[in-house]
Amino acid sequence: MSDQRGNRDAGDGRDRMDGQAGAGSGGADPNDPFAGYVFDEDFVRGATTTEGSARARMLARKWANEPPQHTPWRADGPSRPPRRRRWRTVLVTVAVLALVAFAAAPDRVFGWFGTSNTAASDDPMVQPPVSGVATSVPSAGDRRAIDPDLPTRKNPFAGSPALNYADNEAGLTLPEVKTVPGYSAAEVTEALDLTRRLLIAGNLDRDVLAGGRPAGYLALLDPADGEVARIEEALRTNRWEPDNPVSWVTRFDPKEIEPVGRVVKVNGITSYDVDGEGTLTVHADYSFVYPVAKAGSGADATVTRSVVRRVLETKVYRGPRYQATVRGRIALGSVGFDAANSSCTRLDGFVRPEFPEDSTEPTGAPKTVDPYDRSKPIEDGVPGECQRVSRV
Structure with missing residues (x-):
């Protein structure tokens, strides 16, 4: 794995038409940095930055000297602006945090990290800065004390802040819908719903988690989106490079790993805005906590967890300036992920949790x-550097 990082345009052929500069729709002043934003009182009071969702890392060893060449996609009609993927291009690799082991031996919990030296927090309501017109997070309800005991099949979230996260789809709450320049409330509602369904199909579908084909995920993507072909090829090869299926969806190897229970804990935030090109953009940043055990293990088997954080942007393009997104579908903008507790040495198309008896210690400090x-937010780091984590 490379210690280098790189950024490049996705290059799927959706180039800006006739060299014209993009502008917001609805007559917005292109020089106004806040054009296209509508701020509610809660957002204004709680916002600390207007920086977009997180940047991310990627593995770019092959690209350092041999930048990948894309095959342009041709459409009948106006093309779309280039995707501004600062933290995901062809490879969504960002910070692959592969932890190895569990809290039973915190001094032996390690992983592939390239990010985050921030202070730890047990508060599930702590969120990264986001931009958009509105944000929403699941309510913790009656807060419960974090159980210091180790996880079991009966209590798989013991000792984890995820104990206070919402269950499954309930954690994917959506913000209040408002009209934005160029888009009706109904169009905003559809974009939010499609993004939520995409997160469910890629991170909560039981068949997909068991290594199955993410048919529901692919069915939600705009057929004109070049990502569809990339995902299909990544699933076919099931390799880490050049494209890794885990970049888009969460998958475990069913021959080695089985889920513990039917609950995945979910916590995160969604927002939306209209970008400088006049395109409706939905920002989502969610953490999914998966309790797992070894496949075929008994009732007293060791239980551990994997924590996958996904950050993505989806887009709804409008004609006639750009080729419009197909109704009922969504286009992918930027995508990033962190996967905590996935082997430092077995890099392929699965999240590969490790257990205390299997842990691999990194060298150095x-x-x-x-x-x-x-x-x-997810930040630039050094993918390929195996680091210790305080807990999973």
Whole structure:
């Protein structure tokens, strides 16, 4: 794995038409940095930055000297602007945090990290800065004390802040819908719903989690989106490079791993805005906590967890300036992920949790990071550096 990082345009052929500069729809002043935004009182009071969702890392060893060449996609009609993927291009690799082991031996919990030295927080409501017209997070309800005991099949979230996260789809709450320049409330509602369904199909579908084909995920993507072909090829090869299926969806190898129970804990935030090109953009940043055990293990088997954080942007393009997104579908903008507790040495198309007896120690003096710390966005780091985590 490379220690280098790189960024490049996705290059799927959706180039800006006739060299014209993009502008917001609805007559917005292109020089106004806040054009296209509608801020409610809660957002204004709680916002600390207007920086977009997180940047991310990617593995770019092959691209350092041999930048990948794309095959342009041709459409009948106006093309779309280039995707501004600062933290995901062809490879969504970002910070692959692969932890190895569990809290039974915190000094032996390690992983592939390239990010986050922020202070740990047990508060599930702590969120990264986001931009958009509105945000929403699931209510914790009656807060419960974090159980210091180790996880079991009966209580798989013991000792984890995820104990206070919402269950499954209930954690994917959506913000209040408002009209934005160029888009009706109904169009905003559809974009939010499609993004939520995409997160469910890629991170909560039981068949997909068991290594199955993410048919529901693919069915939600705009056929004109070049990502569909990339995902299909990544699923076919099931390799880490050049494209890794886990970049888009969460998958475990069913021959080695089985879920514990039917609950995945979910915590995160969604927002939306109209970007400088006049395109409706939905920003989503969610953490999914998966309790797992070894496949075929008994009732007293060791239980551990994997924590996958996904950050993505989806887009709805409008004609006639750009080729419009197909109704009922969504286009992918930027995508990033962190996967906590996935082997430092077995890199392929699965999240590969490790257990205390299987742990692999990194060399040197690795930093300690906390996969539950959501106070900062995913940042640039050094993919390929195996680091210690404080908990999973």
